[in-house]
Amino acid sequence: MIVSIGGTKGGTGKTTLAINLAIMRSLAGRDVLLIDADEQGSSAKFTSLRNSECPGGAGYACIRLIEAEVADQMPELRDKYDDVVIDAGGRDTDAHKYALGVADIAILPFRPQSFDVWELAKASKIVHLIRPANRNLKAYAILNQADAVGKDNEEAADFASDIKNVRYYPHPIVSRKAFGRASGNGLSIVELSGRFRDQKAASEMYPLYELAFGEHFEQLKMAGNE
Ligand SMILES: Nc1ncnc2c1ncn2[C@@H]1O[C@H](COP(=O)(O)OP(=O)(O)OP(=O)(O)O)[C@@H](O)[C@H]1O
Ligand SMILES: [Mg+2]
Numbered sequence: 001m002i003v004s005i006g007g008t009k010g011g012t013g014k015t016t017l018a019i020n021l022a023i024m025r026s027l028a029g030r031d032v033l034l035i036d037a038d039e040q041g042s043s044a045k046f047t048s049l050r051n052s053e054c055p056g057g058a059g060y061a062c063i064r065l066i067e068a069e070v071a072d073q074m075p076e077l078r079d080k081y082d083d084v085v086i087d088a089g090g091r092d093t094d095a096h097k098y099a100l101g102v103a104d105i106a107i108l109p110f111r112p113q114s115f116d117v118w119e120l121a122k123a124s125k126i127v128h129l130i131r132p133a134n135r136n137l138k139a140y141a142i143l144n145q146a147d148a149v150g151k152d153n154e155e156a157a158d159f160a161s162d163i164k165n166v167r168y169y170p171h172p173i174v175s176r177k178a179f180g181r182a183s184g185n186g187l188s189i190v191e192l193s194g195r196f197r198d199q200k201a202a203s204e205m206y207p208l209y210e211l212a213f214g215e216h217f218e219q220l221k222m223a224g225n226e
Contacts, residue, residue, distance in 0.1 A: 039089065104138070
């Protein structure tokens with residue numbers, strides 16, 4: 001599966017969700033490539049940290065590709081890896097368009113804030129533009145950094161549900177400190193242990209994993225991993 005995580009808005013959680021999906025998929029025993037197509041290089045920096053923190057290494061491969069390189073190299077890469085996750089970055093970049101051109105699934109995270117919701121409409125136009133070149137593309141908007149309580153989520157979800165070309169995926173991921181803590185330590189949300197483990201946060205990632213890969217998340221049992 002080729003999964004693009006992108007959108008035109010900054011700070012919505014694209015990198016956070018991309019690295020978590022890549023790690024979870026690798027924990028499920030798949031050979032995963034994470035492509036950092038964002039010029040900021042956050043996914044690549046995270047992977048360096050993870051490589052230095054984890055005795056067994058990151059568990060997935062990560063490369064940085066610039067714009068058209070994503071399209072040019074995809075035929076070879078899709079044969080080499082079981083799954084590819086692309087951190088397609090933000091703003092109205094060509095990187096995002098190239099990622100949408102090759103992806104099976106596009107995930108567009110947004111926060112329950114007006115600016116993010118308005119930007120979704122822009123992302124919808126880009127999906128519309130790309131679709132003739134990639135007829136199989138399925139695009140989903142997912143609420144990230146959602147409020148734990150209150151009406152803002154519902155209002156944002158209502159707006160997102162009305163946007164054309166993009167389907168609203170009704171499994172919000174709430175804003176939880178554990179995400180930042182995990183990333184800062186080179187870990188995914190499902191790898192936090194002891195008092196830092198946040199089962200609610202982990203369980204909110206499962207539906208996104210299912211959307212991305214079409215399977216329930218099941219961690220491969222390995223020595224030292226039980
Ligand atoms: N569900 C969440 N709960 C709490 N914090 C989150 C969550 N998702 C992301 N964050 C935090 O929000 C910040 C922005 O996340 P991230 O860098 O993943 O966004 P981005 O969309 O990749 O940003 P950019 O547009 O700069 O690439 C980070 O500090 C991250 O830890
Ligand atoms: Mg990012």
